[in-house]
Amino acid sequence: MAPFLNSKAPHVNGIISGILIMTIGLMSIKSGESSEMPSTFGRIQSNCRKHSAFITEYGGVGDGVTSNTEAFQSAVDNLSQLAAEDGGAVLIVPAGRWLTGSFNLTSHFTLYLDEDAVLLASQDESEWPALPPLPSYGRGRDAPSGRVASLIFGTDLTDVVITGANGTIDGQGDYWWNKFKKGELQLTRPYLIELMFSDHVQIFNLTLLNSPSWNVHPVYCSNVIIKGLTILAPTNSPNTDGINPDSCTNVRIEDCFIVSGDDCIAVKSGWDEYGIQFGMPTQQLLIRRITCISPDSATIALGSEMSGGIRDVRAEDITAIHTESGVRIKTAPGRGAYVRDIFVRRMNLQTMKYVFWMTGNYGSHPDDGYDPRALPIIDGINYSDVTAENVTMAANLAGIDGDKFTGICISNVSIALAEKAKKVQWNCTDIQGVTSNVTPPACNLLPEGDADCPFPDDRLPIEDVQLKTCPSFIRSTDSTPNKFQM
Template sequence: METYSLVDFGARGDGKFDNTEVFAAAFAALKEGDRLNIGKGTYRSGPITLSGRNITLVFEKGAGIQFIADEDLYTPVFSRWEGVNCYCMHPCFLITESDGIHIKGDGILDGNGLWWWEKAKQVKSDPKRGPVSTMEKILAAHNPGYESQSGGGGGRHSQFLRPPLLQILKSNNIQLDGLTLTNSPFWTLHPLYSTNIILRNLHVLNPKDAPNTDGIDIDSCRFVTVKECVVDVGDDGIALKSGSGPDGISVNLPTTDVLIESCTVKNAHGGAVIGSETAAGLHDITVKDCLFDGTDRGIRIKTRRGRGGVITDLVFSRLRMRANLCPLTMNMYYRCGSLDPEDFSLLEKPVVPTTPRIAHVLIEDCIAEASTSSAAFIAGLPESPIQDVEIRNCRFSIAQDGLMPTEESEMYEGLPSVQERGIRARNVELRLLNVEVEGDMTAVLKEVGVTIIE
């Protein structure tokens, strides 16, 4: 077992020198049990890949990696992008086919995201824009049939498949502790097809207006712990996924056995989020003792026809939610990325392999204060009602001022508008035990297909 320093390989932490080859040489030298220290400084780099067994990286205080914003450097890798397996740009930092990687310390991974965000906004403003840049054309050639693939709206049509900041791919026993991840081009931290992951004391920070910059996306993984992390980002905070549509169903790798504990999420579109890529299913998820402060939604479950998957055995306990649009949403009419208006029909459709299902959800001992759109939004499908939802010992309150339209409660399509701000329920079996709703005369708005057990 050896201990190295990054400077042993010629690194310069002046924020100017390109250390891409330095990281490649250092990582290639590491053997099982070795340790690499990264000293104070800003190490500018292109994309880097770490693969190995029982390796430790230690960032000293003041140490950081800043990734170069040049899409031509991020040569295609086969991965998953917004729920679909395809070629996409190489992650800024990729941990792949590894076992026993531990990265710790006060280090910063900076994705240098501004250039990426500006281009993403330009691409999104023109829905008819196809591949234009050299990299986009390369990815289009690698991904035949991409035009018919659904996505969350991040860039599928143009093949501007920008990189996540840190991806953990097909790995086991990975631990991240103490890092700050910021300015991500796309999703920030993306464990994918991996097991036994511990994420502790991380700070994940992106501007609120940075598009598609989810904080932590746990994707077709098993046995994951997220503890004492702070997430403040421009999309969903801590999200759990398992692939989208037929592609996710064929891969058939669910996300299971996840614990999210003692975390704080601010400003994001959702605090603890399930979906919307749900094809292989998600089950045995526990979220407890967290604060969702100023997030658009707190507990957020989102899927729709075409996404598929069984979502079951979820527990949300002792959460505090403050100044949300809507603290609790279960939305099977999620609008983003659909290519078919029939996904949002109010009529009962045949149950097919891509019909999602939600069942066995417990929400207990939670407090939601000063919600500005509504107390809760729960909407199942006529052919797939949400089953066995229990809300107990919870209090929801509506804000006295600064109210927003009820349509802002969730990103849905096809449902009628309502004025009531209480718990909106549609196509759901719902048990309410000691639940208070303050600030609206209609505590529970009971629509079609609802069974309420009080």
């Protein structure tokens, strides 16, 4: 497990190692190098996709050395001809180590990774196309001129599934992290998975390792389910956010385990004047049953790029261990828009710098074209039923001068302090709200009352969407795969 840890923090390593052993013992680094199709594979059950093919049928070689970029793109292009026919097709990646650069997906399509399959991201930059900046960002995040396409990419798609039997996608991110740290990047680093302007997206039952930057980035998407992901990166790796829903509607994120060098989940919607102009919020977002380890970042971050707005976010049953903060709101003058109607309940936190954190001076602007008079509205922020132990500081809540963060409600919170806790436990400026049954007591700007902070009773539409599970392969003695037929 050593590659995922921060060698500069041995006390963190011990905590993370124990959690990894207990929680994800079933996950192991895949090391098979066979390019042969396993003889135990039979046909996929008919209620998955009617048509199926193996990457080996398109010249794929799973030896960890041969580039498979052309094989993957050829397979997807061929299978795309079945996009609207009988539910589309599935591309199966069997056991092996499949080196590849960036490739695009298609609609009505499933990418399925066997439990012993590893997609290895190529470190040959010629296999990574350049893309223009996202319209809601106006520039790349690492460099102004643009960005590198994600390893698995797609745009304007419908009905896309990326899944497997806990197969692995390894971004081999150290190549990109080193370039970032040396200031050598001409373009923003790639993500592992990015889908744009797409509807009915499902990503589940996978292990993601060592992403060059963000791991999973649905942007301008709707009806998205992200479930059962194990996401691992060194805790000192730069910007390796786990899951970043960005200007998306109707999203469900659940049952994920994330060790990260940045925010485990970062909710976004565009950057300053570009996000304001694009005007697409993230809304109707459900986050539940998430475990996070990130010593220098948040379990869930709202922002800082939130200039299209963030609203109706529901998070529950959240666990964080040795993480900088629980839920953090990050914004600044120039962001505009809003973060409103946020509901969080049942957080269990262990060894935290902050339990509650709101930052109104985050800064970090794309260029000098932002309007400092574009002030964000932060309103209707609700936290309830929080237990935290070994905490340095209960809350650091800083609104904006002349632009208070309002409607803050915090109830039923028990915080046990660390041995070297701060003397002042609640630092509050430019905020307004109430608390109830909170220990240690909150600041004067959050007076004690009898508030019972709300959590919505209605169901979001995404809660009633079922996973498109591709059933496990039928094990048989028939070594002949179900060949793709036109």
